[in-house]
Amino acid sequence: MGQPDTIRILIADDHTIFRKGLRSLLEAEPGFVVVGEACNGEEAFRVAQAVQADVMLLDMAMPGASGMDALGELSRAANPVKTIVLTAGIEKAEIVKALQLGAAGVVLKSCAPELLFKSVRSVMAGQHWIGREAVSDLVKALRSYADSIAGPARPRFGLTPRELEITSAVVGGFSNKEIAKKFTLSEDTVKHHLTNIFDKVGASNRLELALFAVHHRLIGEQDPAAQ
Numbered sequence: 001m002g003q004p005d006t007i008r009i010l011i012a013d014d015h016t017i018f019r020k021g022l023r024s025l026l027e028a029e030p031g032f033v034v035v036g037e038a039c040n041g042e043e044a045f046r047v048a049q050a051v052q053a054d055v056m057l058l059d060m061a062m063p064g065a066s067g068m069d070a071l072g073e074l075s076r077a078a079n080p081v082k083t084i085v086l087t088a089g090i091e092k093a094e095i096v097k098a099l100q101l102g103a104a105g106v107v108l109k110s111c112a113p114e115l116l117f118k119s120v121r122s123v124m125a126g127q128h129w130i131g132r133e134a135v136s137d138l139v140k141a142l143r144s145y146a147d148s149i150a151g152p153a154r155p156r157f158g159l160t161p162r163e164l165e166i167t168s169a170v171v172g173g174f175s176n177k178e179i180a181k182k183f184t185l186s187e188d189t190v191k192h193h194l195t196n197i198f199d200k201v202g203a204s205n206r207l208e209l210a211l212f213a214v215h216h217r218l219i220g221e222q223d224p225a226a227q
Contacts, residue, residue, distance in 0.1 A: 007124055010036045010053035010081065012044035012070065014062040018109075022057070029117055041070035048074060048081045055120050056081045058103075060094065068097065075102035082123045095130065096215040100208055105129030156218065158200050166193050167218055171210045
């Protein structure tokens with residue numbers, strides 16, 4: 001065991017040279033200690049539970065059980081490790097899926113070592129990290145990220161105009177009580193609308209709905225939550 005403020009890190013990547021190089025890099029940084037390595041998703045889950053790491057650096061493109069598979073398992077663990085996804089290229093769909101599965105950050109493998117160190121410290125402090133910066137408002141950051149990418153309009157997944165308004169309000173951070181007041185509805189009606197929305201888009205909670213809405217560009221510049 002290290003000092004109380006030492007961050008215990010697990011590296012999960014199928015390339016041995018990359019793992020060893022990353023281990024040397026991390027252990028040269030004060031306050032970091034590498035407590036384990038894994039070469040696939042299955043091993044990553046098993047080792048994470050065994051060594052009680054604080055942070056796992058997880059490659060998405062491993063053979064066999066993938067990084068996404070490991071994230072899914074870790075999200076259901078009793079003591080999930082804070083996970084930063086390592087990837088050669090950040091795709092919006094990958095970011096959303098990884099975050100839905102509980103990842104705390106997404107970092108490019110080509111980033112400067114200092115950015116990787118900052119990402120580890122940021123997620124340990126309870127923040128999320130996307131690309132090059134820490135974010136405290138995850139949905140807002142993803143929305144800005146999506147707005148910066150040009151693309152055709154997506155289907156609305158059968159959502160009614162009212163359901164789209166309520167979805168916008170959820171992305172805006174409004175509570176059920178606030179949504180009810182905003183649209184002159186009862187809270188029970190808002191809950192009914194949310195149940196229908198969840199069913200139509202396959203979401204199980206408000207965060208998943210917000211991430212889905214951002215990813216599929218359901219939120220326009222004139223959405224009610226922004227007014």
